[in-house]
Amino acid sequence: SQKIEQNSEALNIQEGKTATLTCNYTNYSPAYLQWYRQDPGRGPVFLLLIRENEKEKRKERLKVTFDTTLKQSLFHITASQPADSATYLCALDSGNTGKLIFGQGTTLQVKP
Amino acid sequence: DAGVIQSPRHEVTEMGQEVTLRCKPISGHNSLFWYRQTMMRGLELLIYFNNNVPIDDSGMPEDRFSAKMPNASFSTLKIQPSEPRDSAVYFCASSTGLNEQFFGPGTRLTVL
Numbered sequence: 352s353q354k355i356e357q358n359s360e361a362l363n364i365q366e367g368k369t370a371t372l373t374c375n376y377t378n379y380s381p382a383y384l385q386w387y388r389q390d391p392g393r394g395p396v397f398l399l400l401i402r403e404n405e406k407e408k409r410k411e412r413l414k415v416t417f418d419t420t421l422k423q424s425l426f427h428i429t430a431s432q433p434a435d436s437a438t439y440l441c442a443l444d445s446g447n448t449g450k451l452i453f454g455q456g457t458t459l460q461v462k463p
Numbered sequence: 464d465a466g467v468i469q470s471p472r473h474e475v476t477e478m479g480q481e482v483t484l485r486c487k488p489i490s491g492h493n494s495l496f497w498y499r500q501t502m503m504r505g506l507e508l509l510i511y512f513n514n515n516v517p518i519d520d521s522g523m524p525e526d527r528f529s530a531k532m533p534n535a536s537f538s539t540l541k542i543q544p545s546e547p548r549d550s551a552v553y554f555c556a557s558s559t560g561l562n563e564q565f566f567g568p569g570t571r572l573t574v575l
Contacts, residue, residue, distance in 0.1 A: 385563060394467075394554050394566030395506070440506065449494050449561050450519060453506040 353378040357441060357454040364431060365462055372426040372457045374441035381443040384417055384424050385451065389438045395453075398439075399426075431461045467567035469555050475573045481543040484570045487536055488557030496564060497530055497540050498554040506554070512538065545574045 356375045364370050374384070383402045387395035401408045401417045401424070408415045414427040428435050438458045442451040468487040476482055488495050496511040510520040512532045520530070527546070532538040542549055552571050556564040 383561070394556070394569050395564075397563035397565070400563060444561065448518070449513070449558060450496075450508060450511055451564065452508070455505040 355441065355443060355452060355454040358457040359455065361458040361460055363460045363462065366432060368431055370428040370431045370435065370459055370461070372439050372459065374424040374426070374454055376422050376443055379443050383444050385442045386415055386426050387440045387442060389440060389456065395440055433461045433463050435459060436461050467555055467557055467565055469567035469570050471570060472568060473571050475575065476545055477575050478546055479544045481541065482545045482572060484540040484553050486538045486555030486567060488538070489565055490536065492557035492559050494558045494560065495532060495538050496556040498556065499551045500554060501551045509540070547574045550574050
């Protein structure tokens with residue numbers, strides 16, 4: 352069956368360190384993958400999109416990799432700050448239709 | 464731009480009552496999505512529209528749920544009759560084609 356897995360446990364890191372979040376999937380062949388940030392009581396906010404023919408994408412302190420052989424995406428936040436504390440969701444397209452399937456999300460806590 | 468607008472922000476109702484959630488997408492966006500988010504199941508797609516036409520409603524839990532999009536600037540999600548297990552946060556999102564989705568602030572529904 353199709354499955355998207357993100358670290359279910361919260362990730363706690365020290366300010367200034369690099370946070371790495373993982374998104375694994377099975378039985379999907381997504382044309383692209385997206386990462387969103389969600390703060391408590393708010394809707395998800397888009398961060399980055401990476402296509403199947405792209406290995407890596409960067410935006411400021413954020414970096415996403417996409418390995419279609421491993422069926423995995425890694426999301427990195429360098430020089431992390433307490434303001435980066437939030438839940439991060441990965442989402443796969445389903446059949447190149449615009450329809451997204453979301454993972455459960457990983458909660459990141461950056462301690463000062 | 465005001466972003467995606469949802470109303471009401473909070474709704475408390477009793478079991479058996481009809482509930483109507485409303486969404487105004489971002490002007491110019493041609494795709495609209497309704498999601499439900501709970502701790503147990505995460506963010507689930509209920510239904511999505513493209514150019515006001517329902518494309519995929521496979522996520523709608525049962526016949527008690529219905530959604531309409533009478534024009535490009537308005538959509539409703541109706542639950543009739545509501546049940547306690549429908550308690551969740553309901554999000555509306557809009558997008559242009561195969562791009563990032565913009566989420567509204569959500570409606571927190573509590574069914575007693």
